[in-house]
Amino acid sequence: MADDKRDITKWASKDGQFRRQASSFRDQIQVGGKFPPEEGRYMLYVSLACPWAHRTLIVRKLKGLERFIDVAIVHPYMGNLGWSFCPPVRDSEGGYPKTEGEVGEPDGFPDVTGDPLYGAKFLRELYFKVDPDYSGRFTVPTLWDKKTQTIVNNESSEIIRFFNTEFNSLLEDKYAKVDLYPESGRAEIDDQTKWVYDTVNNGVYKTGFATTQEAYESNIYPLFESLDRLEKMLGDGRQYIANTDELSEADIRFDPVYVQHFKTNLGTIRHDYPNLNRWLKNLYWNFDAFKSTTNFDHIKASPAIAAQQYTKSHSQINPTRITPAGPKPDIEPL
Ligand SMILES: N[C@@H](CCC(=O)N[C@@H](CS)C(=O)NCC(=O)O)C(=O)O
Incomplete structure (x- = not known):
C-alpha cells in the first residue's frame, strides 16, 4: 500500500489545507x-x-438498538497500519516505529474488545476482505x-439516519418514538448541519491538520465564529441546538478534546462559552446514552500516542506523546 495513504501530512494539499x-x-x-x-446481524466497529x-x-x-448492533472497539493507539485491535509494537525507545509494523499482544487497555468476528489484527483487514x-x-x-x-x-452521518428509522417496527414503543430527525426540526437541522459540519465538526480537523500558518488561521477563526454563533443561539434559553422539543441529531456532536492537540485555543467551552457548556453538561449528565459511551481514557490516549507514519502530523504535533492531564474534571458537574 502506498505510503501516502497513511501519511496525514500528505492529505494536506500544497496550500496546507486538510x-x-x-x-x-x-x-x-x-x-x-x-x-x-435483523436481530444480531450487524457489528459496529468503532x-x-x-x-x-x-x-x-x-x-x-x-434508540435501544443493542440487540441488533453489536460493537467492537479498536485499541486507541493508532499504529502505522491504521486502527488495530492490539497496540502497535513499540521500538527500542518505547515509541511506535515508522516502518511497516506489527501489532503486539493485548495490553489490557480497558474496553478494547479485539475483533470478535474474525480475530483480525487491523481494521484494514476487514476492508480488504470486502475489496482486495x-x-x-x-x-x-x-x-x-x-x-x-x-x-x-x-x-456516520448516514448511519445515524437509518438507525433513527429503520428498526422502529421492531422496537419497544419508548425507543420507536425517539425521533432524532423530526419533520418539524428538519429545516433547522439541515441548515445547521452544513455550517456546523464545515466549521466545527470538521473544522477542528482542518485546523489541527493544517500544515501552514495560513491554512491554520483560515480555519481557526471560522471555527470560533461558529462557536460564538452557537453560543448566541443557546442564549435564548433553548435546551437543544435546533430548538426542537426533544433531543435531535443536531445535538449529537460531542467532541470535547481539541484545545491542546489541535491548537483550537482561542477559548475553551468551559471558560468562555457558558451556554454551550450548559448544553454539553445537560447532555452528559442527563442522558445515559452520552455519558455511558464517552470514554476519556481512549479519547485522550489516542491523539497523544498516535504513532508515526499514519499520523506523522500527530507525532509532529506531540512528539513526546505525553497525554495531557487536564482538564479536570472531564466534564464539570451540573
Ligand atoms: N466521514 C467519516 C469520517 C470518519 C473518520 O474520519 N474517522 C477517523 C477517526 S476520528 C478515522 O478512522 N481515521 C482513520 C484514517 O483516516 O486512516 C464519518 O463521519 O464516518
Missing part, C-alpha cells in the same frame, strides 16, 4: 432492502476516541453485516 476523503461504503440498513433490520464513531454509539443507545483492491481510508465507524460478510456503510 481535505477529508469521501466515505466509500454507502449502503443502508433498510426495511425490505438488501440489509434489513474507536472510542473518534467523535464520528461516538455519535453512532450515542444513537445506538438512544480497496484504496480508500480505513475509518471508524465501520458498520459490518455478519450475514453477507461485508461493509454496509462507513459514513
